[in-house]
Amino acid sequence: TQLLEQSPQFLSIQEGENLTVYCNSSSVFSSLQWYRQEPGEGPVLLVTVVTGGEVKKLKRLTFQFGDARKDSSLHITAAQTGDTGLYLCAGVRQAGTALIFGKGTTLSVSS
Amino acid sequence: ETGVTQTPRHLVMGMTNKKSLKCEQHLGHNAMYWYKQSAKKPLELMFVYSLEERVENNSVPSRFSPECPNSSHLFLHLHTLQPEDSALYLCASSQDGSNYGYTFGSGTRLTVV
Numbered sequence: 702t703q704l705l706e707q708s709p710q711f712l713s714i715q716e717g718e719n720l721t722v723y724c725n726s727s728s729v730f731s732s733l734q735w736y737r738q739e740p741g742e743g744p745v746l747l748v749t750v751v752t753g754g755e756v757k758k759l760k761r762l763t764f765q766f767g768d769a770r771k772d773s774s775l776h777i778t779a780a781q782t783g784d785t786g787l788y789l790c791a792g793v794r795q796a797g798t799a800l801i802f803g804k805g806t807t808l809s810v811s812s
Numbered sequence: 813e814t815g816v817t818q819t820p821r822h823l824v825m826g827m828t829n830k831k832s833l834k835c836e837q838h839l840g841h842n843a844m845y846w847y848k849q850s851a852k853k854p855l856e857l858m859f860v861y862s863l864e865e866r867v868e869n870n871s872v873p874s875r876f877s878p879e880c881p882n883s884s885h886l887f888l889h890l891h892t893l894q895p896e897d898s899a900l901y902l903c904a905s906s907q908d909g910s911n912y913g914y915t916f917g918s919g920t921r922l923t924v925v
Contacts, residue, residue, distance in 0.1 A: 703854070732911050743816070743902050743916030744855075751911070789855070793910045799845060799868060800910045802855040 704728060705792055705803035713809045718780050722806040724790030725772045731793045733766055733773045734800065738787040747775075780810045815839065818903050818917035825893065826925055833888040833920045835903030842907060844886040845914065846878060849900040861886060893924045 706725045714720055724733065732751045736744035748757050750766035750773060757764045763776040777784055787807050791800040816837045825831050837844065846858040860868035861880040875897075877889040886903055900921050904914040 705854070734913050736916075741918070741921075743818075743904070743918050744914075745916070746913040749911065749913050791855075796911070797909055799857050799860050800914060801857075802847075804852070804854045 703804065704801050705790055707788075707790055707803040707806050709806060710804065711807050711809075713811070714780055716780060716782060716810055716812045718810075719776070719778050720780060720808070721774055721776045722788055722808070723772070723774050724792075724803055726792065727771065728792075728794065729770050731770070731795060733770075733793075734791045735764055735773070735775055736789040736791060738789060738805070739785075744787075744789055777808075780808075782810050782812050784808060785810050816903060816905055816915050816917035818901075818920050820920060821918065822921045822923075824923045824925060825890070827893060827895075829893075830889070830891040832890065833901055833903075833922075835886040835888075835917055837884055837886075837903075837905040837915070839905055839915060840907070841905035841915070842883055843905060843909065844880060844883075845904045845906075846886070846888055847902040847904065849902055849919070855902065858888075890922075893922075895924050898922055898924045 708723050734749045735747045738744040748764045753770045754768045755766045761778045765774045787805045789805045791802045819834045843862045847855045858872045859878040879887040900919045902919045903917045906914045
């Protein structure tokens, strides 16, 4: 059983479209993080959300942490080809423990 | 150099070989990690070192042996691997635990033949 479920698994869209990817769990996390990984590279941290209900914006990317701290979403406005990559969510169950990762959402944005 | 550096980037080894993966971080972080990334699976935590002490070992087979000689360097020694061990091996570092995020290296793409 996957602790962090990400959906959709694959997403293929045109430039300019909006999209939302989801990260869900039945467990509570003290924080959730989103990473983007490009082929042949390691994941790069985009954002950390800590407080239930928190919303953070990073240019065209909007991240939300669920009120119960069990889920998160990533919304991209007006996607660009440079947004293509694997988006990973990762959570910390309790202080002092390592990150747990979801399987990721592979996003392909074509022009 | 800055960030987290992993060498080699690619490695092909036979099942009877012994090799080592190297990771070096120039960020002054106090924790380092090894993760395994296989197709269609989430990143799997292998080892955690905090202040050079191993604090977590996720039931990894003994054919994988980590070494952390100081807070900046981490090794993964490999011997008698299996083809199913072929994967991308990622090293990461962090400061004061996981809540502030990890900095990952580019990984070593390992193929066992």
